[in-house]
Amino acid sequence: MNSADDRRIVRAGYRNGGGTVTGFVHKGHSPHPSLDDSLEGEIRAFLTDEDQLHTYDDLTKVNPVTPTTVLKCLQARYRVKVFYTHAGCTLVALNPFQPIPDLYSLDVMKEYHCAPQPQEFKPHIFIVAEEAYRNVQGQLEPVNQSLVVSGESGAGKTWTSRCLMKYYATVAASSSVLKSQDTVERIERRVLDSNPIMEAFGNACTLRNNNSSRFGKYIQLQLDRCQLLVGASVQTYLLEKTRVACQPANERNFHIFYQMMKGATDEQRKEWKMSHDQRFVWLPKAEKTIEEDCFHDTVEAMVHLGINAERQRQIFKILAGILHLGNVNFSSSTDESQPCNLQEQSKDFLQRAAELLCVPAEELQMCLRVRTLKAGKQSVLKPCSQAECSMRRDCLAKVIYAQLFEWLVTFINNSICADKSTWCNFIGVLDVYGFECFQINNLEQLCINYANEKLQQHFVAHYLRAQQEEYVSEGLQWSFVKYQDNQSCLDLIEGSPVSVFSLLNEESRLNRASDAKTFKVRLEKELCDNVNISWDKFSKVPHFTVAHYAGKVNYQIQGMVEKNKDPVPPELISLLQKSENALLHQIFTDREAENMTSKGLSKVTVVSKFKNSLESLMKILHTTTPHYTRCIKPNPDCKPLTFKKEEVIMQLEACGIVETIHISAAGFPIRIPFKSFMERYGLIAKYSGSKSESHCVDLEALSDDMREVEKLVRVVLQHQGLDPSRCLDGEKHNSWVHCGRTKVFLTQSMLDLLEDQRKRILSQCAFSIQCCWLRYQRRRRHARRQSATLIQAVVRSWLVRRQVQRWNRAAAVIQNTWRKWRALLKSLAEAELDDAKDLVKEDVPALNPVVRERGSVQLSTIQEPVTVRGWPMGLALASAPSITMSLTATGFQKMMSVMASLNLPSRSGEYKVETNQYTQGVASIRAQPKGSVKLHYQRSPLLYADRQPDLKSDVTGFNEILLEKTL
Ligand SMILES: Nc1ncnc2c1ncn2[C@@H]1O[C@H](COP(=O)(O)OP(=O)(O)OP(=O)(O)O)[C@@H](O)[C@H]1O
Known part of the structure; x- marks a missing residue:
């Protein structure tokens, strides 16, 4: 690559209201040599600073944008192990061809998922994934998203698709803890488990890629209202079924056959009639082992998806039957009226194939060697030639494998697809085979390259053309970037009324054996006006050359029409319907198989079927927001960290990445x-x-x-x-x-x-709001505190007032009661004293006049022995406070208080107060000198018995006092 190549892109200015904006004219020499010179100078200046080249995260920042500068940047980044780079609306992914630690770890996923602005992070496939995920969240039309992963075989499309699926299975389930954990885990796991199964049955080791997808797929990840992954569905396109019976030189069959061969147990080998040293014609390069040869993983995934052991047995028996069928060969027959014979060593294989497919061996042999022709209601049997027999054998293997693959896809869909009512949006991941150009290309390559043309057209229409058309419609003066519009190529392949496909279909529907040369003449005649098709006049092999957007491809015409017809002899279908293998029987008796037998596959040709399915895919893509990822294969040998410039530049040009960068850089995205x-x-x-x-x-x-x-x-x-x-x-x-x-x-x-300015203003506003809010809160808190204090004060005073009122009422009641009680006691005491006086008058000498006068008991004054049984209760109660005092006082103090409370004179020697237990109170008072008087008291159960409200009262006493005179 040198600057001469860059001359194909010449910058031109355009004006808009007086100003000039950089625009580009692609492919074509500049009419001004000075412009070329200055461009070369700019390129040189840009490339001088080599140390900085790897820092360009987005190729739109590269200046000037030329294939050389873009290539150099990518190379510099690859050298420092940076594999993702933005190119405007597209992400360029370079294949490292070796696992990069921590590039796709869970932590990295979470980092991108949780980042407020993932775009500010290093370019990564997770940015694309997250952007799509957030678009769904944003609910801006169109809500559904498509991630289109393209690139040539081995560029890393399948790897990228797997990363995307893992990303969604992680982030779309991470917030789903509230849901039944079981359901969520099951669905994520199932979605991810569909990969190893489909890769085992649909991928093969080719010269370009050890794990090459031999089918296209569009996976819809279904999201519910909460953005959680609730299911998925898979749509597959054009499985390369010819590989089952015919593998290109140095390539292998589908992985599943090798997995079985290498991973089977002895028991399984016995069942599949597959000894260790058994060689199968349809299993070339069986000695080569690749990491995809892991039978255990496939079986485990089958179990997780719900394929039970019995179904698995049926599947593997069918596959083993196909392998044995491949070893069946026919010898040519000298007599055309007789069917070809089986080669001697093939007999066993045919027998085993019949047993494994559970069909009668004779019938199988018959179907392979004899054709049934229908003439009205009559059937005529016609022996097949050796070549026809081999073709019928291959056809049988292909139809079984293709139908088995379809059944598996349907099963997977049934297992992972959510009910329509449970999901509302989806993110689709499209992984189709890359552009193919081999030495010999046939119908398969034509279909694959047609699919790539379709996708390129979608990209062109959606991004390059749409963007520029919008500039014009909006009145912007725009100097167009000349992108490669592949519409004419698509017209050539699929257009109407005349195109390669239409002519192929016509030829296929004619009830005659097709001839390559005749067909070539027809193509030449009908399509000579189209600039995208050409013929090499000197080539002896009938062919045609199509100028695709990614390069010219020669297609061999021989066999193309037959492949397009893809006829399946009805007797083979009838035979398979009779199979005792339940799965095989089911596959061929379902509705589609019925259609197949009744109408014959020749009616629906391969290209028309493929075209229809691609059109429905395009319809889906047009209703979604696309995100493009271009995978680039840095070297053809799949060597780790090896960057071949020529290889990369071809791919960059093929996918129009430079034009994309131009439009993104010069335009207004x-x-x-x-x-x-x-x-x-x-x-x-x-x-x-x-x-x-x-x-x-x-x-x-x-x-x-x-x-x-x-x-x-x-x-x-x-x-x-x-x-x-x-x-x-x-x-x-x-x-x-x-x-x-x-x-x-x-x-x-x-x-x-x-955005920065907006953010600043929003944060200022937020700050002001916060300040106001804080001020308001402070004021409110203060007001609340004041109100609380006021309320507390009012309540407290109210409580106190209420308490005082209660006390007053209680005191009044007590006073009242006390007064009544005191009056009662007084009257009782007086009555009792009156009685005692009377008694003294009658029986004993008169009491001391002091006693009589004061109305109290003065034991000391008793001259004669008297018998006092007890003091009235009133006296006891009246004296209670003094007693209390005496209880708490000690010694002399106590004695004095007791005497005082009994109103006893304190003349010494006349009586003695004894306290038996000082600590517990007065025990007795003994009178002197004639005998002693014992005073007993006991505590009253009455409340306030120890209170003496009226201190002036002359009524004294204990709770209960008993006086006892002992002689
Ligand atoms: N990001 C990556 N990191 C590490 N290895 C990768 C990466 N991408 C791809 N590879 C390696 O490159 C190989 C080819 O990738 P992949 O199978 O995805 O290619 P493809 O584009 O799908 O090819 P095909 O069209 O043939 O199916 C993978 O098997 C893997 O070893």
Whole structure:
């Protein structure tokens, strides 16, 4: 690659309202040699700083954008083991061909998933995955997403698709803890387990890739309202079934056969009649072992998907039967009226194949060697030639394998597909075979390359053309980037009324053996006007050459029509319907098999079927938001960390990556309708303190008034510190924004600036809101505290008042009761004393006059022995406080208090107070000198018995006092 190649891209300026914006004219020499020179100078200047080349995360930042500069950047990045690079709307993924530790770990997934702005992280396939996931969340139309992974065989498409599926199985399930863990785990696991099964049955080791997908697939990951993965469905395209019976030189059959051969137990070998040293014609390069040869993984995945042991047995028996069938050979017959004989060593294989397929051996042999021709209601048997016999054998193997594969896909879908009511959005992952160009190419390659053309067209239509067309419709002056539009190539292949496909179908539907040369003549005649098809006049082999977007491919015509017919002899289908293998029987008796037998496959040709399925895929893609990932194979030998420039540049050119970068770099990738723009960024003008009158303009009204909107856009730009006149219509590199008729066109840098400003204003607003809120809260807290204090004070005073009132009432009751009680006691005591006086008058000498006068007992004054049985209760109660005092006092103090409470004179010698237990109170008082008086008391159960409300009272006493005179 040198700068001469770069001359194909010449920059040209375009003007928009006075300013110049960089645009490009692709492919074609510049009419100005000085431009070439300056470009070369720029390229040299750019490449001088080699140490910086790997820092370009996005190739749109490369300046100037040429194949050389882009290539050098990718190479520099690959050297430092950076494998992902943005190229505008596309992600370029270079295959490292060796596992890179921690590049796809769970932690990395979480990092990208949780990042507020994953785009700011290093380019990664997880950015694409996350962007798609967030788009679904955003619910902006179109909500459903498609991740289109393209690249040539071995570039890493399947690897990338697997990474994407693992990513969604992780992030879309991580927040699902609330759901039944069982369900979630089961569905994620099932979705992931569909991979090893489909790869075992649909992938093979080819010269370009040890694990080459021999079918295309579109996986829909179904998400529910909460963005959780609830199911998935798989749509497959064009399995390369010819590989079952015919493997290209140095390539292998499908992995599953080798897995069986290498991983079977002795018991299984016995059942499959497959000894260790058994060689199968259809298993070339069996000695080569690759990491995909893991039978255990496939069986485990089958178990997880719900394929039970009996079904597995049936599947493996069918596969073993196919292998044995491959060893059946026929010898040529000299007599055309007689069927070909089986070669001697083939007899056993035919027998075993029949046993494994559970069909009668004779019938199998018959079907392979004799054709049944229908003539009206009559059937005529016609022996087949040796070549026909081999073809019928191969056809049988292919149809069984293809139907088995289809059954498996259906089973997987039934197992992982969620009910329509449970999911609402999906993310589709498309992994189709890459562009193929071999020495000999036939119908398979034509179909594969046609599919790639379709995808390229989708990319062109969606991105390159749509973007530029929009510039024009919005009134932007734009110097077009000349991208390679492959519409004419597609017209050649699938167009109407005349195209390669239509002619092929016509030829296939004619009830005659096709001739390659005749067909070539027909093609030449019908398609000579199309520039995308050519013929090598000197070649002896009938062929045609198609100029695809990715390069020219020679297609061999021989066998193409037959392959397109893909006829399956009805007797073979009838035979398989009779199979005692339940699975085989079911596969061929279902509705599709019925159609197949009744109409014959020749009616629905391979290309028409493929075209239909691709068209429905395209319909789905058109209704989704696409995300493109271009996988690049850095070297043809799959060597780790080896970068071959020639190999890479071819792929970059083939997928139009340079054009993509140009359009992304020179154009305005962000286009926002005025109204949405104002809704999002109008606040910048509003909160930046501008006095512009446009601030007061009603946004709703403005959306209709383009001039006003433009004025506002200018204000917004002013607030960014940008000169609107330069940025809107500015010079080269200054033109960041354009106002179209209905939309604002922005560069990524402009968008970043706007977003930054918006974020700043929002955070200022948030800060103001927080301050207000805090102030408000503080005030509220203070007010609350004051109110609480007031309430507490009021309540406390109310409580106290209530308490005092209760006490007052209680005191009044007590006083009242006490007074009554005291009066009662007094009267009782007086009555008792009156009785005692009477008694003394009658029986004993008179009591001491002091006693009589005071109405109290003065034992000391008793001259004569008297018998006092006890003191009245009233006296006891009246004296209670003193007693209490005496209980707490000790010694003399106590004695004095007791005497005082009994109103006893304290003359010494007349009586004695004894305290038996000092600590517990007075035990007795003994009178002197004639005998002693014992005073007993006991505590009253009455509340307040120890209180003496009225201290002046002359009534004294204990709770209960018993006086006892002992002689
Ligand atoms: N990101 C990667 N990291 C490590 N190895 C990778 C990576 N991508 C691809 N590979 C390696 O490259 C091989 C080929 O990749 P893959 O099978 O995905 O290619 P493909 O594009 O799907 O090819 P085909 O079209 O033939 O199916 C893988 O088997 C793997 O070993």
